[in-house]
Amino acid sequence: MRFPLFIALRYLTTWRGRSFLSIISFVSVAGVALGVAALIVVTGVMNGFSSELRDKMLGITAHIIVTHKNGGFDDYAPALDTIRQTPGVEAATPFIKAEVMLSSGRGVKGVGLRGVDPASAAGVLSVDNNIVAGRGLSSLSHDEFGEPPLIMGRELAQRLRIGLGSTLTLLSPSGRLSSAGFAPKEEQFALAGAFKTGMYEYDSALVYVSLDAARQLLGFQKFAATGIEARCTDVFAADAVAANIASKLGPDFEVRNWKEMNANLFAALELEKTGLSIILAMIVIVGSFSIVATLVMLVMEKTRDIAILVAMGARRSQIKQIFMLLGMLVGGAGASVGLGLGLAASWVVKRYKIIKLPEDVYPLSHLPIRIEGWDLVVIMAAAFALCYLATVYPSRHAARLDPAEALRFE
Numbered sequence: 001m002r003f004p005l006f007i008a009l010r011y012l013t014t015w016r017g018r019s020f021l022s023i024i025s026f027v028s029v030a031g032v033a034l035g036v037a038a039l040i041v042v043t044g045v046m047n048g049f050s051s052e053l054r055d056k057m058l059g060i061t062a063h064i065i066v067t068h069k070n071g072g073f074d075d076y077a078p079a080l081d082t083i084r085q086t087p088g089v090e091a092a093t094p095f096i097k098a099e100v101m102l103s104s105g106r107g108v109k110g111v112g113l114r115g116v117d118p119a120s121a122a123g124v125l126s127v128d129n130n131i132v133a134g135r136g137l138s139s140l141s142h143d144e145f146g147e148p149p150l151i152m153g154r155e156l157a158q159r160l161r162i163g164l165g166s167t168l169t170l171l172s173p174s175g176r177l178s179s180a181g182f183a184p185k186e187e188q189f190a191l192a193g194a195f196k197t198g199m200y201e202y203d204s205a206l207v208y209v210s211l212d213a214a215r216q217l218l219g220f221q222k223f224a225a226t227g228i229e230a231r232c233t234d235v236f237a238a239d240a241v242a243a244n245i246a247s248k249l250g251p252d253f254e255v256r257n258w259k260e261m262n263a264n265l266f267a268a269l270e271l272e273k274t275g276l277s278i279i280l281a282m283i284v285i286v287g288s289f290s291i292v293a294t295l296v297m298l299v300m301e302k303t304r305d306i307a308i309l310v311a312m313g314a315r316r317s318q319i320k321q322i323f324m325l326l327g328m329l330v331g332g333a334g335a336s337v338g339l340g341l342g343l344a345a346s347w348v349v350k351r352y353k354i355i356k357l358p359e360d361v362y363p364l365s366h367l368p369i370r371i372e373g374w375d376l377v378v379i380m381a382a383a384f385a386l387c388y389l390a391t392v393y394p395s396r397h398a399a400r401l402d403p404a405e406a407l408r409f410e
Helices: 003-017 019-060 077-084 137-141 154-160 211-218 235-249 263-301 303-311 316-352 373-399 403-407
Strands: 064-068 089-103 108-116 131-134 149-153 167-178 181-195 206-210 227-232 253-257
Touching: 003 316, 019 263, 019 316, 019 373, 064 077, 064 235, 077 089, 077 227, 077 235, 089 211, 108 154, 108 211, 131 154, 137 149, 137 181, 137 206, 149 154, 154 181, 167 211, 181 211, 206 211, 227 235, 235 253, 263 303, 263 316, 263 373, 303 316, 303 403, 316 373
Parallel strands: 108 206, 149 181
Antiparallel strands: 064 227, 064 253, 089 108, 089 167, 089 227, 131 181, 149 206, 167 181
16 A cells, blocks of 8 residues: 555544544535535436426427418428428428417317327327327327317316317407408317326417318418428437528528527526536535645644654655545545435435426426436536645645654654
């Protein structure tokens, strides 16, 4: 064993008989451990929240949305073929989007109407994965209840107190001119399925119908659509794929990706994560200051031992290494304990979902946790760096001791 490490371990084990130093060393380990554990849990929560929010949003909306600058497509087929042939595009489908009134006989509510192609929408949207009653998007092409089928969020179905097969009326605000004046256009639908995404905004105010049914309700021509939505093979490459699509379609089209459409939200989440990490890093800094105090008092107590070691031939660089290793052992113990505590706490929160969130306030029903390896590396590296910096002054002070002065009064 190397000489400086041997002496550092000897000093570390002799703290058991020094109650005051033992208490300070325990505080140092606890401070670093709590700081590391808090950082791991907080970064895991922020990563999990961002990831869950992104996945839920991209389950309802597509990675890329293409619209015409004139307001819609009269014939979307050429643009749809171009988008599907673009490298990086996994699937694409046309859609119609509008605001309508929904009446069930037990209540009336304004909802967002989404007209989709039952044959291709499932390749772009993950609504089918969230179906909790009835059938998914493929059922929009079947007329099993005698009326055009409709799918809605479970919260909306519960609010209207309706079940599968219930007859609903959709009223279009575009209206039609009659002898009595301007009257809204309405169509009858039957509830074929209900979904739950976990995002109250969508589950309480979104309905899906087929493209043909939406055109008939809104008065659109055949092959007309609001836009085209596409799904990318790599969700994080959506911006590059969108730029490629825009170059192919030309200036008459507007191509937006999910990063642009939700830039403010995810930027705010990233800023919050950074701010919380900086604040919680202060706990690690407090623990590192405790290491400074511990080493300074140990140097004062071991002045005679240091002088004897120097007189026996120990180099000053070795004396410096002794106290640097001692501080790193204390900091390493704290960081290791904090890593274990942070991972254990994260696992418990993720496994048992002990922290519930009100679904009418937050887009998630529970607090999610997602631990990423790179975050663990950064946190542990930062903790060890702070602990190393805490050892610089005490170790230099120990290395500068004059053995003659230290042993003069012995």
